[in-house]
Amino acid sequence: MRILGVDIGGTNIDIVIYDGDFHHVGSYSTSEVFSAGIDSFIEKIAEEVGAVAVGIGAAVWIKGDKPILAPNLPSIPQLDLKIPAVIENDANCFAVYAHHVFKLPNILAITVGTGIGSGIITNEELYRGDGLAGELGHWFVGGSEECSCGGKGHLEAYFGGRALKNKYGDVKELVSSGKVYSLKEFELFCTAVANAVTLLDSSAVVLGGRIGMNLMAEKVKEGIYRHLMPGFTPEVLALKDELAVAKGACLVCLKTLKR
Ligand SMILES: [Zn+2]
Missing domain, CATH: 3.30.420.40 (ATPase, nucleotide binding domain)
Known part of the structure; x- marks a missing residue:
């Protein structure tokens, strides 16, 4: 078939x-x-x-x-x-494919490209809620920056590819040079992911999307662990597959x- x-x-x-x-x-x-x-x-x-x-x-x-x-x-x-x-x-x-590749039962999969998307695998299954579960990009992180969804102060309005490009220019260079890791927007991203992990107790955070798969998993892991309570021990993995x-x-x- x-x-x-x-x-x-x-x-x-x-x-x-x-x-x-x-x-x-x-x-x-x-x-x-x-x-x-x-x-x-x-x-x-x-x-x-x-x-x-x-x-x-x-x-x-x-x-x-x-x-x-x-x-x-x-x-x-x-x-x-x-x-x-x-x-x-x-x-x-993306989350379903991440589960297929890594075989872990609980995954928080995050794509960072133009915007930020995420999908949740819980106990081997995709979790949809009423359909919109996992909209990490539209998590309120403070401020009043306008988001593509019409809301304000959402994570994507700071750390999405479009937002980074508008503020800093060449995003590819920002990531490859490592400058991205000292931005306050990166800290906002790590804080939001840590909060989501605290809610879900994911076995792994899997990063993808044009920007996400090029972020250093180690740097993201350090950023997330700065905010996690002891006891949460997610792996942070990149899935480099367009x-x-x-x-x-x-x-x-x-x-x-x-x-
Ligand atoms: Zn939004």
């Missing part, structure tokens, strides 16, 4: 196929695909590779089973595909089909 995994991001759409192993099909421009029609685009590729179902990970907020908001996409994907399809929040797909969301989307789809 072949499952197509699609990661719909703000800039790129990454596609993989899963047949027991993952294979990269291709990466495409989000704006071009949306203007040509996302449904027919996915259906065409699914047919070409012989996929029986599609898992979609997208930068959307899902409440119940419905996408309700997608501030970083050209529009909210309203998928009406001819083959079975499942849509899931991209950070949740296709992690697309791969997680395959696994989410597979699990839904087996139900």
Whole structure:
């Protein structure tokens, strides 16, 4: 059985196929695909590779089973595909793939890219709450900086890629030079993650996303442990795989089909 995994991001759409192993099909421009029609685009590729179902990970907020908001996409994907399809929040797909890789029962998975997403694995299962669980990026950390969601003072408005770029310029350089670790925004990030770990008692914090996977896990670990009560001992791991969301989307789809 072949499952197509699609990661719909703000800039790129990454596609993989899963047949027991993952294979990269291709990466495409989000704006071009949306203007040509996302449904027919996915259906065409699914047919070409012989996929029986599609898992979609997208930068959307899902409440119940419905996408309700997608501030970083050209529009909210309203998928009406001819083959079975499942849509899931991209950070949740990342968390599912992190669980597949690291096999730990309790994971707090965090993606730092343009924004900040997170997904929670608890006792081997993805935790959704009523759908929006794990929105660490929209955790109130103080101040009144405006956030992409319309709120103020949220973590993403300080430590998300867009916020860092607006304030400091070249984010790639900020991270590769290590300057990022002395920023007060990094401290805000570590404080929020430590608070989330205190709530969840995660076995591991797994970092991903364009910025997250390039942060030094050791530095993040030091930052988190500065705030943790003794007794909490999460590992901090980086998952360096740009296709992690697309791969997680395959696994989410597979699990839904087996139900
Ligand atoms: Zn927000």
